[in-house]
Structures are given as structure tokens and as C-alpha cells.
Amino acid sequence: MIDQNGFRSNIGIILSNSDGGLLWARRAGQDAWQFPQGGVESRESLEEALYRELGEEVGLKKQHVKILARTNKWLRYRLPRNLQRHDKKPVCIGQKQIWYLLLLTASEKKVDLELSEEPEFDQWRWVDYWYPLKEVVAFKRNVYKQALVELEPYVQGDNLRDIV
Numbered sequence: 001m002i003d004q005n006g007f008r009s010n011i012g013i014i015l016s017n018s019d020g021g022l023l024w025a026r027r028a029g030q031d032a033w034q035f036p037q038g039g040v041e042s043r044e045s046l047e048e049a050l051y052r053e054l055g056e057e058v059g060l061k062k063q064h065v066k067i068l069a070r071t072n073k074w075l076r077y078r079l080p081r082n083l084q085r086h087d088k089k090p091v092c093i094g095q096k097q098i099w100y101l102l103l104l105t106a107s108e109k110k111v112d113l114e115l116s117e118e119p120e121f122d123q124w125r126w127v128d129y130w131y132p133l134k135e136v137v138a139f140k141r142n143v144y145k146q147a148l149v150e151l152e153p154y155v156q157g158d159n160l161r162d163i164v
Contacts, residue, residue, distance in 0.1 A: 001042055006093035007076055009040040011049045012147060014101045015058070015065065017108065020155050021126030023058065024135075025113070028122040033135055035144075036120070037097065046070075050100050057120045059112030065102040069154040074098060075143045099147035101154055129155060 001009045013036040015023040026033050038053035040046060047067075054060045078094040104110075113121045129148065136144050 001040055002090045002092050003096065006091055007074075007096040008092045008094070010037055010095045010097045011040060011046055011053060012037040012075075012097045012099040012143075013050065013054060013057075014099060014147065014151060015054075015060075015104055016068070016101065016155055017104050017126055019126075020129060022129060022132065023104075023111070023124055024127040024132060025058070025121035026123040028119050032137060033132075034137070034140070035132065037095075046098050054102075056116045057113075058124070059115045060104070060106070060110055064104065064106035064110050066105050068101045068103050069151050070101065071097075071099040071147055071150050075146050077140055077143045080139055095143075097143060097147075099151065101151040 003009065015036070017023075023035070024033050025036060036053060036057040038049065038057065040049040041052075044052070050067075051062050054062075054065065074096040075098075076094060076096045079092070111124060113119050113124065129152070132144055133141060133148065
């Protein structure tokens with residue numbers, strides 16, 4: 001769904017393990033790493049989109065995670081002009097995202113990047129909380145920072161182990 005300003009509704013997924021590490025995934029066939037994210041379809045709630053994308057991109061189901069928090073408002077980034085698709089209407093100039101912080105409550109062996117016909121990612125690893133800010137593509141960096149700052153109070157290693 002693209003709004004009147006050209007921003008596509010999207011959810012972002014920050015998946016934490018019980019030690020506070022975050023799942024960091026490499027886009028298939030590229031040297032670009034990011035958090036899982038995906039579009040919200042029409043008549044789909046944000047949580048429905050979250051669980052659909054979680055399954056499509058990393059193979060996890062609702063019972064494998066616990067929602068710890070989400071951002072309070074839409075966070076926006078503009079796509080570089082060369083990544084905007086001007087041949088489609090309406091034109092999408094960027095993403096507006098609600099970010100969810102999840103805790104993996106199942107074994108990490110449940111992560112499966114190959115469940116969809118065209119996998120989004122081909123590798124993943126756990127990284128320290130602030131690591132993505134140095135590594136994510138520049139046009140997403142501000143949104144990542146906003147999401148990580150807002151959600152940081154909900155990631156405390158000892159507290160996470162108590163939940164699992």
C-alpha cells in the first residue's frame with residue numbers, strides 16, 4: 001500500500017536472541033545486510049504483516065517469537081532516485097515503517113531462509129545491538145537509528161533470558 005505521499009507501508013523486524021544479539025541477514029546474491037522487512041498488504045493488520053514477513057523471510061512462526069515492543073509511529077526513509085520505480089503508478093519514493101522488536105523463544109535452528117520460492121536472504125548471523133548502524137545502507141541508517149534508540153529499553157540481556 002502506497003500512501004498519497006508516495007511512501008509504501010512496511011514493517012521492520014528486529015529479532016533478538018536471549019543474549020541481546022540481533023538477527024542480521026544478507027540479501028540474496030548481494031553484499032548488503034539488513035533486518036528483515038516487508039510491505040503491508042491491503043486489508044492486512046500490522047501484526048498480520050509482521051508474522052507473514054517473519055515466515056517468508058526467516059521461516060519463523062508466531063509461536064517461535066514474543067513481541068517485546070514496537071515503534072510508536074511510522075518511521076520514513078526515501079529511496080535513492082535510481083531505486084524508485086517511476087514506471088509504476090502510484091510512484092513509490094520510499095518506505096514508512098513500524099518496527100517490531102521480537103524475542104526468539106524457540107531454537108535458532110528454526111531460522112530457515114529457504115522457505116519462500118525466491119528467498120530474500122542467503123545468510124544470517126547474530127550481531128551486537130548497535131552494529132547495524134555502521135553496516136546498513138546509508139539511506140536506511142536514520143530509520144535504523146530511530147528504531148534502535150526507541151526500542152533499546154526493551155532489550156536487556158538478563159531480562160531476555162528470564163522471558164525465554
